[in-house]
Amino acid sequence: MTIVRAAITQTTWTGDKESMLDKHEQFARQAKEQGAEVICFQELFYGPYFGITEDVKYYDYAEPADGPIVQRFAALAKELGMVMVLPIYEEDQPGVYYNTAVVVDSDGTILGKYRKHHIPHLDRFWEKFYFRPGNLGYPVFNTAVGPIGVYICYDRHFPEGWRELGLNGAQIVFNPNATKPGLSARLWEIEQPAAAAANGYFIGAPNRVGLEDNEYGELAVNFYGSSQFVDPQGNIVGGYGSDSEEEVVIRDLDMDMIRDVRNAWQFYRDRRPESYTSIPKP
Numbered sequence: 001m002t003i004v005r006a007a008i009t010q011t012t013w014t015g016d017k018e019s020m021l022d023k024h025e026q027f028a029r030q031a032k033e034q035g036a037e038v039i040c041f042q043e044l045f046y047g048p049y050f051g052i053t054e055d056v057k058y059y060d061y062a063e064p065a066d067g068p069i070v071q072r073f074a075a076l077a078k079e080l081g082m083v084m085v086l087p088i089y090e091e092d093q094p095g096v097y098y099n100t101a102v103v104v105d106s107d108g109t110i111l112g113k114y115r116k117h118h119i120p121h122l123d124r125f126w127e128k129f130y131f132r133p134g135n136l137g138y139p140v141f142n143t144a145v146g147p148i149g150v151y152i153c154y155d156r157h158f159p160e161g162w163r164e165l166g167l168n169g170a171q172i173v174f175n176p177n178a179t180k181p182g183l184s185a186r187l188w189e190i191e192q193p194a195a196a197a198a199n200g201y202f203i204g205a206p207n208r209v210g211l212e213d214n215e216y217g218e219l220a221v222n223f224y225g226s227s228q229f230v231d232p233q234g235n236i237v238g239g240y241g242s243d244s245e246e247e248v249v250i251r252d253l254d255m256d257m258i259r260d261v262r263n264a265w266q267f268y269r270d271r272r273p274e275s276y277t278s279i280p281k282p
Contacts, residue, residue: 002255004145007031007039007203010225011246012210013048017061021069025076026246032080034250037106039218040085040174042206042227043153044099047089048215049178049208049223051120054129059118062091067111070102070200078108083143085150087176089130090115099131099152101176106144114139116152117161124180124221127154128262138164149173155207156191159198160279166199166268171258173199177207180221188226195233200262202253204229209246229253232261 009027014020024041031039043049046069050058063069064191070086077084083106090100092115099116115134119127140149144262149170154163156175165173173195179188196203209225211228225242229251262268 003035004172004253004255005035005250006145006229006253007034007036007248007250008174008204008206008227008229008242009039009045009248010206011042012211012223013212013215021072025073028076028080028082028084029089030071031248031250032082034248036082036250038083038085038143038148038172040176040204040206041087042102042174042208042257043178044089045087045176048212049221051127051130051178052212052216052219053223054126058089058130059097061197062089062097064092065090065100065102066110067091067202070110070265072103073181074104074108074110077104077106081106081144083145083148083176085148085176086192087152091275097131097240098134100108100134101150101152101174103141103143103148103150105141106122111141111143112120112139114150116155118155118158120154124219125154128140138168140165140168140170145159146171150174154179155177156195157187158204159195162195164184164200166201170199170201171255172204172253175203177205178223181224192228192230192237193234196230196232197265198267200232200258200267202231202237202258204230204257206249207241207262209242209244210269232257 106214149165213220
């Protein structure tokens with residue numbers, strides 16, 4: 001049996017970037033003390049979820065994918081011997097910004113990044129003001145705990161990307177989120193389990209939790225946490241995280257399940273891509 005102990009985190013905005021960075025460093029240390037080998041933080045982990053409004057001041061939260069924040073946590077990854085998935089606000093060049101997750105191996109090597117493809121523009125999710133759509137495809141990173149892919153928040157509504165990650169060899173896909181009550185609550189219950197079962201891999205989906213009214217007052221939304229791990233059969237592993245409290249959610253993932261499930265459910269063998277004529281092909 002091959003077990004990977006994995007961690008995802010959920011918290012709310014403290015009010016300043018430095019305390020958020022310190023808080024997430026402590027999350028990583030706490031997870032390591034409990035034996036975690038890989039950790040993924042929530043979407044845009046060191047700031048507020050600024051899609052609530054359209055305000056140019058939040059552009060200042062962007063920095064390069066090899067900038068000071070990533071370098072700090074890459075050094076921490078090396079110190080702890082832990083794989084890290086770091087969801088950041090990336091500045092590619094002035095005025096060109098992406099919603100990005102950087103993957104760092106357990107020796108501190110920056111393996112690469114994923115840029116969120118699907119960008120919503122809805123009430124209090126005004127993300128097109130802040131992000132260009134991702135343009136790096138669906139990379140999978142070979143880490144100390146196995147092949148890891150990333151999909152970010154609104155991406156999860158689109159099954160094509162989940163499948164791309166599976167075809168590219170992912171065995172764990174992390175899906176960092178900032179998701180609030182409403183129509184998404186039911187989707188939160190079904191989308192990750194459906195994607196995990198359809199593609200035969202594990203999913204770790206952290207979500208923000210709590211009310212960021214210290215930043216947005218009456219406009220703030222109450223993120224519902226409930227961070228989750230899902231196994232390749234579509235089962236929630238060890239229950240959901242809290243729906244109201246900060247938490248580091250740690251679960252043991254039995255990686256042998258991937259081969260067992262894929263051998264039993266031969267979805268990759270029985271795919272008929274040549275018949276999916278409404279989906280554009282390269």
